[in-house]
Amino acid sequence: MSDDPLVIAGRTFSSRLFLGTGKFPSAQSLRDTIGSCGTGMVTVALRRVDPTADEDILDALPPGVLLLTNTSGAVDADEAVRLARLARAADLPDWIKLEVTPDPRYLLPDPVETLKAAEVLCAEGFTVLPYVNADPVLCKRLEEVGCATVMPLGSWIGSNQGLRTRAALEIIVEQSLVPVVVDAGIGAPSQAAEALELGADAVLVNTAIGTAGDPPAMGAAFRLAVEAGRRAFVAGLPATRTGAEASSPLTGFLS
Amino acid sequence: MTFLGTPPGSAVPVALERRPGGVPEGTAAADLLATDLAGLRARTATATAVDVDRALRAARPTLEDFAILLSPPAGQRLEELARRASEITLRRFGRTIHLFAPLYLSNECVSECTYCGFSAGNEIARRTLSPREVTAEARALTVQGFRHLLLVAGEHARIVSKDYLVDCVRALAPEVPSLSVEVQVWDTETYRRLVEAGADGLVVYQETYDRDLYSGVHTRGKKRNYDWRLAGPDRGAEAGMRRLGVGALLGLHPDWRTEALAVAAHARALVRRWWRCEVSVSLPRLRPAAGDVTPAHPVDDRSFVQLLCALRLLLPDLGLVLSTREAPALRDALLGLGVTHMSAGSSTEPGGYAAPDGAEPQFEVADTRAAVDVAAVVRSAGFDPVWKDWQRAR
Numbered sequence: 001m002s003d004d005p006l007v008i009a010g011r012t013f014s015s016r017l018f019l020g021t022g023k024f025p026s027a028q029s030l031r032d033t034i035g036s037c038g039t040g041m042v043t044v045a046l047r048r049v050d051p052t053a054d055e056d057i058l059d060a061l062p063p064g065v066l067l068l069t070n071t072s073g074a075v076d077a078d079e080a081v082r083l084a085r086l087a088r089a090a091d092l093p094d095w096i097k098l099e100v101t102p103d104p105r106y107l108l109p110d111p112v113e114t115l116k117a118a119e120v121l122c123a124e125g126f127t128v129l130p131y132v133n134a135d136p137v138l139c140k141r142l143e144e145v146g147c148a149t150v151m152p153l154g155s156w157i158g159s160n161q162g163l164r165t166r167a168a169l170e171i172i173v174e175q176s177l178v179p180v181v182v183d184a185g186i187g188a189p190s191q192a193a194e195a196l197e198l199g200a201d202a203v204l205v206n207t208a209i210g211t212a213g214d215p216p217a218m219g220a221a222f223r224l225a226v227e228a229g230r231r232a233f234v235a236g237l238p239a240t241r242t243g244a245e246a247s248s249p250l251t252g253f254l255s
Numbered sequence: 256m257t258f259l260g261t262p263p264g265s266a267v268p269v270a271l272e273r274r275p276g277g278v279p280e281g282t283a284a285a286d287l288l289a290t291d292l293a294g295l296r297a298r299t300a301t302a303t304a305v306d307v308d309r310a311l312r313a314a315r316p317t318l319e320d321f322a323i324l325l326s327p328p329a330g331q332r333l334e335e336l337a338r339r340a341s342e343i344t345l346r347r348f349g350r351t352i353h354l355f356a357p358l359y360l361s362n363e364c365v366s367e368c369t370y371c372g373f374s375a376g377n378e379i380a381r382r383t384l385s386p387r388e389v390t391a392e393a394r395a396l397t398v399q400g401f402r403h404l405l406l407v408a409g410e411h412a413r414i415v416s417k418d419y420l421v422d423c424v425r426a427l428a429p430e431v432p433s434l435s436v437e438v439q440v441w442d443t444e445t446y447r448r449l450v451e452a453g454a455d456g457l458v459v460y461q462e463t464y465d466r467d468l469y470s471g472v473h474t475r476g477k478k479r480n481y482d483w484r485l486a487g488p489d490r491g492a493e494a495g496m497r498r499l500g501v502g503a504l505l506g507l508h509p510d511w512r513t514e515a516l517a518v519a520a521h522a523r524a525l526v527r528r529w530w531r532c533e534v535s536v537s538l539p540r541l542r543p544a545a546g547d548v549t550p551a552h553p554v555d556d557r558s559f560v561q562l563l564c565a566l567r568l569l570l571p572d573l574g575l576v577l578s579t580r581e582a583p584a585l586r587d588a589l590l591g592l593g594v595t596h597m598s599a600g601s602s603t604e605p606g607g608y609a610a611p612d613g614a615e616p617q618f619e620v621a622d623t624r625a626a627v628d629v630a631a632v633v634r635s636a637g638f639d640p641v642w643k644d645w646q647r648a649r
Contacts, residue, residue, distance in 0.1 A: 022351070024350065025637045053402075053643065073648070105526070105530075
């Protein structure tokens with residue numbers, strides 16, 4: 001897909017698949033999956049990063065793959081902003097996946113605190129990719145304060161339920177001036193393809209790959225699905241119809 | 256949290272401080288006490304195979320479903336129960352196991368508890384670590400890889416005082432990303448000081464939820480106040496603790512199912528009431544300790560597994576903690592069955608990591624393997640041992 005690159009904040013990505021890292025069985029499995037799925041950006045929770053450890057999760061990242069630090073664990077804007085600043089102080093890239101999820105069960109994002117944090121972080125020069133509910137107005141507000149993408153959820157994190165928010169995602173894709181990355185709930189390659197087919201610019205996947213029987217093989221499957229979905233979108237999917245199209249138009253006599 | 260009122264002459268809301276006797280309204284403790292546990296226990300007794308079928312398939316299991324899943328007919332479907340528990344755990348937590356270690360600050364104790372090696376009446380060598388010694392202990396653990404420590408102490412308000420605990424937490428916070436405390440229950444203000452010093456987790460085992468039995472095993476000391484202890488996690492949450500751990504000591508109560516229902520109802524109440532907190536449950540099975548305690552009502556492995564799996568179905572996001580009280584073979588077998596957190600390489604004597612000098616342990620550990628060996632077993636079972644999973648942002 002090198003002729004159809006994705007550009008976020010001036011950086012070009014040849015793959016439209018981004019990878020979460022929290023649920024893999026080992027660093028080696030993560031490393032192999034990054035290779036097999038072809039991703040150019042992975043997200044890691046700052047809470048998991050430990051430069052003092054013998055084996056840190058960041059060691060699994062090959063050169064050339066961009067680290068997108070996320071603020072997992074933050075329950076409000078202040079905490080998210082502090083985590084982002086800690087990442088910057090630790091010399092990690094300025095790219096931040098903004099997660100403000102006060103509810104540790106469904107991990108649903110707090111729209112009010114997310115917007116507040118996004119304003120602060122964008123003003124401080126971070127490249128901000130916010131995780132949000134599939135709320136078209138919120139996505140426009142985040143775009144206005146300078147976010148590099150919006151990352152609406154397809155369904156709850158880790159639920160593997162696919163695009164339960166499809167109708168809202170369609171509006172977000174229609175309205176957005178920044179890339180739209182569908183971020184959560186994608187449980188199968190077919191669902192990733194569906195997101196790309198409806199016009200999302202990319203998807204971010206973790207659970208479906210990290211908890212698969214063979215994560216690297218599943219990563220490869222997602223790579224193919226994302227490519228297929230994108231190509232279908234670019235090629236122009238024909239509209240679906242409820243019935244056969246009449247070969248003899250009823251209004252043919254008018255011509 | 257809405258406060259219930261301010262007493263005359265005080266500017267401090269005290270709804271959660273009411274004591275002794277009774278628990279404040281608006282707490283998980285009150286929610287638990289309002290739960291019809293006897294009715295649920297009766298439901299366990301009458302559960303049929305058809306009930307079990309339905310409970311196993313419930314999309315959002317209720318406490319009644321949980322009661323059914325504890326039943327003997329559900330015990331006959333243990334393999335199915337385990338499969339469901341395994342699937343849910345995998346989806347929610349991935350192939351990860353969080354490792355932590357207890358750090359015993361002191362075995363001084365003024366309470367007499369029939370099951371505990373630190374009990375005031377026991378003739379044992381007593382020791383309390385200085386903050387400097389605590390730091391040395393922590394370093395002995397961080398060198399092994401640990402980044403989450405559980406600070407444990409007996410109940411002695413003068414020797415293991417509020418100020419002492421705050422000093423210990425403050426000394427460790429720069430070096431240890433996640434600190435939980437398992438000490439005597441305190442008031443909200445003390446918990447707030449601990450949070451400000453850098454603690455993020457609070458563990459309060461009720462030991463037994465049976466009020467009469469509770470009185471019977473806690474024969475002397477402040478711990479005798481059942482209600483004050485029960486509302487401890489509420490006070491911790493109010494003070495800003497992010498992780499709440501509760502549990503019961505299996506082997507005290509003659510009927511493990513009754514105890515399990517109370518633990519589950521308490522955990523569920525905490526999840527609902529304190530929706531920003533991560534809640535975990537630990538169900539240590541009684542082990543021999545100083546004072547010659549032999550468990551009165553040992554819980555067998557099969558029942559234990561049934562209980563853990565049923566908890567997983569009831570609360571998919573619940574942390575389930577397994578300590579080194581359990582034997583290596585069982586701990587290894589439970590990987591992937593719902594357990595999310597394990598202690599490893601534990602010493603239960605103060606100073607036991609950096610400078611062991613024979614201070615009496617609280618209980619004998621069954622899994623004596625070093626942390627590095629437990630981590631290797633976790634890896635070989637296809638799970639990633641997670642040492643660090645917290646970053647202070649306050």
